Amino acid sequence: MKAMRRAFPRDPRSRRISTAATGPFNWVRGERVAPSDGLGVEAVVEPGTGRVIAEVPGSGARDVDAAVREAARAFEEWGEVGPRERGRRLLGVARVIEENLEDIARLEVRDTGKPIWEARVDVGSCADAFRFFGGVVAGFHGRHVQLEGGSFAVVRKEPLGVIGGIGAWNFPMQTCTWKVAPALAAGNAFVYKPAQWTPLTAVTLGEAIREAGIPDGVYNVVQGAGETGRLLCEHPQVAKLSFTGSVPTGVRVMTAGAGRVVPVTLELGGKSPLVVFPDADLESAVKGALVGNFLSQGEVCSNGTRVFVHSSIKKPFLDMLLGAVRKMKVGDPFEEDTVVGATITESHARKVLSYIEEARGERGAVVHGGERVRLPPPHDGGWYLSPCVVENARDEMRCVREEIFGSVLSLLEFDDEEEAVARANATEFGLAGAVFTRDIRRGHRVAARLKAGTVWINTFNLYPTELPFGGFKRSGVGRENGVDALHHFSQTKTVYVEMGEVQCGPLWKD
Numbered sequence: 431m432k433a434m435r436r437a438f439p440r441d442p443r444s445r446r447i448s449t450a451a452t453g454p455f456n457w458v459r460g461e462r463v464a465p466s467d468g469l470g471v472e473a474v475v476e477p478g479t480g481r482v483i484a485e486v487p488g489s490g491a492r493d494v495d496a497a498v499r500e501a502a503r504a505f506e507e508w509g510e511v512g513p514r515e516r517g518r519r520l521l522g523v524a525r526v527i528e529e530n531l532e533d534i535a536r537l538e539v540r541d542t543g544k545p546i547w548e549a550r551v552d553v554g555s556c557a558d559a560f561r562f563f564g565g566v567v568a569g570f571h572g573r574h575v576q577l578e579g580g581s582f583a584v585v586r587k588e589p590l591g592v593i594g595g596i597g598a599w600n601f602p603m604q605t606c607t608w609k610v611a612p613a614l615a616a617g618n619a620f621v622y623k624p625a626q627w628t629p630l631t632a633v634t635l636g637e638a639i640r641e642a643g644i645p646d647g648v649y650n651v652v653q654g655a656g657e658t659g660r661l662l663c664e665h666p667q668v669a670k671l672s673f674t675g676s677v678p679t680g681v682r683v684m685t686a687g688a689g690r691v692v693p694v695t696l697e698l699g700g701k702s703p704l705v706v707f708p709d710a711d712l713e714s715a716v717k718g719a720l721v722g723n724f725l726s727q728g729e730v731c732s733n734g735t736r737v738f739v740h741s742s743i744k745k746p747f748l749d750m751l752l753g754a755v756r757k758m759k760v761g762d763p764f765e766e767d768t769v770v771g772a773t774i775t776e777s778h779a780r781k782v783l784s785y786i787e788e789a790r791g792e793r794g795a796v797v798h799g800g801e802r803v804r805l806p807p808p809h810d811g812g813w814y815l816s817p818c819v820v821e822n823a824r825d826e827m828r829c830v831r832e833e834i835f836g837s838v839l840s841l842l843e844f845d846d847e848e849e850a851v852a853r854a855n856a857t858e859f860g861l862a863g864a865v866f867t868r869d870i871r872r873g874h875r876v877a878a879r880l881k882a883g884t885v886w887i888n889t890f891n892l893y894p895t896e897l898p899f900g901g902f903k904r905s906g907v908g909r910e911n912g913v914d915a916l917h918h919f920s921q922t923k924t925v926y927v928e929m930g931e932v933q934c935g936p937l938w939k940d
């Protein structure tokens with residue numbers, strides 16, 4: 431085995447990493463670098479205040495090429511490290527993240543506007559991902575297959591090479607980690623492009639990866655918007671694309687992958703159903719609806735924004751729901767008792783409000799909340815929206831059909847199970863869903879019939895790293911998390927070992 435460039439751990443006493451919101455913001459060969467042929471500059475606005483906190487130059491063709499080449503070089507070095515040692519270093523990344531959790535969480539709040547308590551959970555889940563994949567990778571094997579006449583085959587799992595990853599802005603570090611941890615565990619190198627609105631924590635992750643003794647160049651970051659993403663997708667040395675974002679962009683990424691015949695994983699949007707039967711524990715169901723709609727200002731792909739409630743329990747359900755929603759504090763994301771933070775940008779807030787305005791105009795749809803909440807300076811430039819409940823929603827309304835990606839819960843009534851399942855499935859999406867019932871048979875029956883990649887029974891929006899996550903239908907292709915993710919970041923090689931004579935029939939005559 432080649433000598434590693436850095437011993438593990440580098441210095442166990444000092445593992446503080448830089449969480450400054452200062453550039454340079456690209457990360458190549460284990461250090462912060464500025465792009466050389468920039469594609470303009472993205473102003474990064476802190477959602478909580480509306481102020482510009484960083485100016486990040488976009489990466490052009492030369493920068494993307496340099497990062498991919500560096501990853502290709504480091505891939506050879508990383509490939510010399512066995513799975514157990516790779517796992518040990520990933521466990522080191524988990525520890526560095528945990529040692530710096532509060533600082534990273536505060537950086538994530540500045541980038542996203544989400545409340546600090548949620549950011550702590552998100553960053554903790556990043557450590558979980560490195561710990562899970564670091565722990566399981568040594569047990570991730572190919573297989574031996576016995577054949578006729580003593581011959582046999584070895585089915586090997588091999589890394590793909592350089593992975594190109596592209597992320598969304600709602601869970602910036604978690605989205606990055608869910609791709610990078612399994613990819614590195616499986617022996618690949620990585621070039622990641624964060625969303626242009628939330629560039630900060632992907633670079634911080636580079637610091638943690640370096641600190642844990644993973645060779646420089648195995649993980650790289652190029653900043654930029656769509657054009658940088660396109661360049662990464664089309665780079666001839668990128669062996670797989672892993673994308674999180676909207677359906678239209680996912681189609682573009684898949685098209686780029688198809689052009690070069692490379693595998694693609696897509697984590698896309700959703701419009702998930704949450705079905706509450708009359709025998710459900712009412713309080714649990716209401717809590718599920720809160721968790722399934724109002725975390726991260728509603729900017730969550732798997733949210734259960736279509737809440738189907740049996741008509742016999744609609745009134746008590748709605749009363750309890752509104753009681754809880756009215757108590758949710760909209761405020762400074764850094765205050766410990768804030769429940770609802772700032773929407774990511776003004777333009778996104780206006781889009782969310784436009785759906786609510788349209789719902790207000792519809793006959794019978796009574797809307798609670800859904801207004802801009804103005805906070806005093808320095809938060810007066812932030813776009814804070816009160817959580818919204820559309821009470822008498824109908825399936826044909828735009829707020830029920832389309833992904834809003836904001837805190838808008840649509841309440842729909844149903845009368846029987848057959849109807850609920852049919853209406854829950856009447857969507858182009860299939861990311862997630864939930865059923866609330868005390869009847870174990872009904873719970874499993876409905877879970878089996880919902881066309882979605884994840885179905886929760888009596889809970890919502892939980893994603894332990896050990897469980898695969900991803901979508902049916904237009905919500906995506908492939909899976910993140912679980913051992914499944916290691917398969918998606920590996921390719922299979924079959925080695926056939928002949929133990930007898932070569933069988934060639936009439937081709938050979940003695």
Ligand SMILES: NC(=O)c1ccc[n+]([C@@H]2O[C@H](COP(=O)([O-])OP(=O)(O)OC[C@H]3O[C@@H](n4cnc5c(N)ncnc54)[C@H](O)[C@@H]3O)[C@@H](O)[C@H]2O)c1
Nearest residue numbers: 597598599624625655656659660675676679697698699731
């Ligand atoms: N399924 C999941 O796990 C999951 C998680 C989070 C968000 N999402 C989805 O993401 C969407 C919101 O995120 P968004 O607004 O950032 O999505 P988006 O599609 O606008 O952007 C996503 C990323 O793609 C990049 N991009 C844009 N054009 C590109 C191109 N031509 N080639 C390559 N990359 C390109 C962007 O710069 C960004 O980094 C929602 O639909 C949400 O449901 C899904």
